Amino acid sequence: MDATDSARRLKAYIAGMPSLPTTVSKVLEICNSPKTSPVDLDRVISLDPVLMGKVLKLINSAYYGLSNQVTSLVRAIIMLGVNTVKNLALSTAVLDRFADKSGFRALNMEGFWRHSLCVGAVAKMIAKKKGVEARLLDEYFAAGLLHDIGKIPMNNALSDEYLRAMGLADRERIPLYLAEKRAMDLDHAEVGAMIAAAWRLDGPIADAIRYHHAFGLYEGESADIVLAVIVADYYANREGVGFSGCLYPEKPAPELFERLGVPKAWLEDIDDAVNAEIERASVFLKLRS
Amino acid sequence: MFSVRIWGDRGSMPVPGPDTVAFGGNTSCLEIRCGRRLIVIDAGSGVRGLGDWLVRNELKNGPIDADVFITHTHWDHIMGFPMFTPIYVPGTTLRIRGPVNFEDETLEQIIGGQLSYRYWPVRQDELAAKIRYESLKETELDLGDGVVVKTKYLNHPVLCLGYRVEYEGKAFVTAYDHEPFINLFPTDPADPDYDEAVAREGEAAAREENERVEAFFRGAELLVHDTQYTAKEYKAGKQGWGHSSYEHAINAANRAGVKRLLLFHHDPNRSDAELQELELFYQAKTRGRTSMAVDVAREGMTVNLA
DSSP, X not given: OOHHHHHHHHHHHHHHSOOOOHXXXXXXXXXXXXXXXXXXXXXXXXXXXXXXXHHHHHHTSTTTXXXXXXXXXXXXXXXXXXXXXXXXXXXXXXXXHHXXXXXXXXXXXHHHHHHHHHHHHHHHHHHHHHTXXXXXXXXXXXXXXXXXXXXXXXXXXXXXXXXXXXXXXXXHTOOHHHHHHHHHSOOHHHHHHHHHHHTTOOSHHHHHHHHTTOGGGOOSSOHHHHHHHHHHHHHHHHHTOSOOSOSSOOOOOHHHHHHHTOOGGGGGXXXXXXXXXXXXXXXXXXXXX | OEEEEEEEOBOSSXXXXXXXXXXXXXXXXXXXXXXXXXXXXXXXTTHHHHXXXXXXXXXXXXXXXXXXEXXXXXXXXXXXXXXXXXXXXXXXXXXXXXXXXXXXXOHHHHHGGGSSTTTOSSOGGGOOSXXXXXXXXXXXXXXETTEEEEEEEXXXXXXXXXXXXXXXXXXEEEEOSOOOOOOOSOOOTTSXXXXXXXXXXXXXXXXXXXXXXXXXXTTOSEXXXXXXXXXXXXXXXXXXXXXXXXXXXXXXXXXXXXXXXXXXXXXXXXXXXXXXHHHHHHHHHHTXXXXXXXXXXXXXXXEXXX
């Protein structure tokens, strides 16, 4: 199979993927506004009945232990406040779209999502450490969570080739994205960019997806988020949290840490906090049904 | 014995000084005794006095063992923890429980995290006490020895629990920091965002939640309720800050058949003279209209429930 054929099959697969609904971008947009109104929040979540169902399910889950059943979003907003519901919606909207088991052949789904959650959680912790504004923290999380999204169509539409790429990376002790490039002429960052384009996702999240293995080529305005994802990805691979398919990741150059403003040594102290963050985030994944 | 002693009743920030001598300047901390069991609600700056008292008077009878309930993790409710002397005494056992927002760190990180070098010369790891943390939801806990604690979410900008301690057929309830639930959705048909169904649901939700809060303190022997503001102050820009007015607290407690109400969580700018005046004012207003006793909480006061 030639490179054009790979690209064609990936494109066909991406076209058939559930599109990122306007809700998710809308939720991101509304939630990033410091003065989200209850009316806006109710409307944006109500646009997507599935999302609304998930938010209500989470509110009624053991996490809050509410003794009476909450059956409307309006009620949830009045009871728990705009901020709580906003955060639930954001996490649910983003995570729920992508935690789809069907796309996993070469990679193990649990391991992949654990890796993605870890990168999201660590990217957010880096943002906190840097003193990034609270309203932007979720963007760091989403960027980390989605950085490897390109692996989903590769796993599914080109699973034999993907297994070959993983074998090649293993034998030659090279980073997975280089092996992908050799086996399929495309790497997961490029495929991720195709997904982002299909979803009309731009800005920092799309940049992190596209440039997390090619920071040298990056000329956009969101270097901090891209770098945070690169460092978080390195941490997750090094610590073996989940499994991204990459056994020989590239080490970020020391000057990248300097530019990010977070010392490499700081990564040594965050294990417990990362685990706690992942456990919290995985509540959303467990709610799938 | 079933008693409540107030070690701190101030809201937001400790305010020591000549204007806060009578009612006290420490932030919230309550000591509850149910027979031999010790319950502490909140570790505001008032918990320092309680800790010293315990070490002075009770340590000789054996190690200190307490259930500590935190209403919420805002700073004025946890700031006294590093100065709670029993945490440095070997043999002390504390079970600390409280609500934590989904997005936040754990209770241990939030409360115990105050003991880290950036804030304090002693680190959490160095404490002598045995401390167990547990995050709490709306629930019912049987503490043993006939003590039951029930919890209810209140309305505050962060997850916040009211506590109902039941012992020997009597109940003590806290409802702070709290403001009445309100409908956050437009109810005026002229408003461009008006939606009839949403408005109706919003009204019903707020009303039913308020009824549930009242049901939570129904029949209480003693209720300690948030009264940071007067109704006038509340209406003039304090709505949404998570605190109640005196008027709301008195009416809600009265409807719920509470026997004695303590007005609590005083605004840091409220002087002794002002609190005294407010107490006389609201006592005069309620006299003859209800059998419920209404007083402004004073640091150091003890109320015996049984």
